[in-house]
Amino acid sequence: MTAGERVVVVGAGVTGLTTAVLLAEAGASVHVIAEQVPGVTSLAAGAMWGPYLVEPKDKVDQWGQRSLEIFHKLAENPSTGVRLTSGIEASRTAEAPPDWATTLPGFRPCEPAELPAGFSAGYRFTVPLIDMPTYLAYLLRRFDATGGTVEGRRLASLADIGPASMIVNCTGLGSKDLLPDPGLRPIRGQHVVVTNPGLTEFFSEDTGLSPDLLCFYPHGDTVVLGGTAIDGEGDLALDDKAAADILTRCTEVEPRLVHARVLEHRIGARPARATIRVEAEQQKTGTVVVHNYGHGGAGVTLSWGCAEETLRVLSDNQLEKQ
Known part of the structure; x- marks a missing residue:
């Protein structure tokens, strides 16, 4: 320039x-x-x-x-x-890992004992959390x-x-x-931010095209729980049911989140094209x-x-x- x-x-x-x-x-x-x-x-x-x-x-x-x-x-x-954080991306249908994940530091398939109930495959790697x-x-x-x-x-x-x-x-x-x-079309996203009960690793489910996501990302004293991906919806009002469902999905995978206190809700509309x-x-x-x-x-x-x-x-x- x-x-x-x-x-x-x-x-x-x-x-x-x-x-x-x-x-x-x-x-x-x-x-x-x-x-x-x-x-x-x-x-x-x-x-x-x-x-x-x-x-x-x-x-x-x-x-x-x-x-x-x-x-x-x-x-x-x-x-x-920005922090480099280790964690797991898992699948209930034994999907192959995404190409981008295989190149990340520490990538390896999970042992069965590392996976939550109901998951058939997973992969561990280290990635930036922001x-x-x-x-x-x-x-x-x-x-x-x-x-x-x-x-x-x-x-x-x-x-x-x-x-x-x-x-x-x-x-x-x-x-x-x-x-x-x-x-352009919106894809509505909603996250719930809670107090961190001691989590140091992320977890993410490969949910494909489902509007119901499952992930949690620890950021020091807080954890961001997700989420939703509702194609075509751009309303940014709080959806209490979606928030409750997010909490349910996340606590089933990580019981320590059951007693975490909800701090805020974050809602946005992804710009899809x-x-x-x-x-x-x-x-x-x-x-x-x-x-x-x-x-x-x-x-x-x-x-x-x-x-x-x-x-x-x-x-x-x-x-x-x-």
Whole structure:
């Protein structure tokens, strides 16, 4: 990027903030505009690194691996909220492990005695767990240190942004109306945050396409319990029954959670799309917009890889203009 190039990033979820940090640290003058800072959906994430039902696979693998490298480095600093954690992903139907899991440190099949009742197969590995409120606060501090600016504002269209050399659209589900993009759809997610009764390892069930997820991610004094993936639903109101069902599923696997105290409920709408969109588009005004959205439930997992791709696309378009 040319030093001082003014770039406006729209959206302040994990995708927007990561992209803003990378652009600002590359020398651009970055201004973030978002209705919510940080974004609600990112705050609601669990979050464990791992590609989750997103395409295109070749790009997803590349972006995910690059993000994994960076999360490993961030885990060296406890203030980032990123920790390398061992745990188990298990299946009730003896499914083969996902490709991405087999490359992780410590990967091995579980012994039968390691599995909860009702599970026929499982795999142990070490992976980054990300405490999202802490991590998003870290990204905001890092962005602030570059001199970047943040504005809380709802946009009706990209035309409302005002003067900008380039625009990066990281609005997630907001792109459905903002652009508009009719190919976007919400996948509602709900988590329950409880006090930690002593858990140090994660557990996740490979539930395939089921809307009922089962996972728990320990983050120090708290544990995030999940979850739901209700395709086509974007309502962010608390669903008491879904919360009760999450608690039931998790306590059946980990009885120590029975007496954990509920602290809060986190609800978001994953921005799902047939394929993730990272590409440039020129507006009628001549301003270049680079889109970076549609990550479904893999926004955290792909955040750094997609941010680097966005920087490359912006740089290519900048060279074309010269």
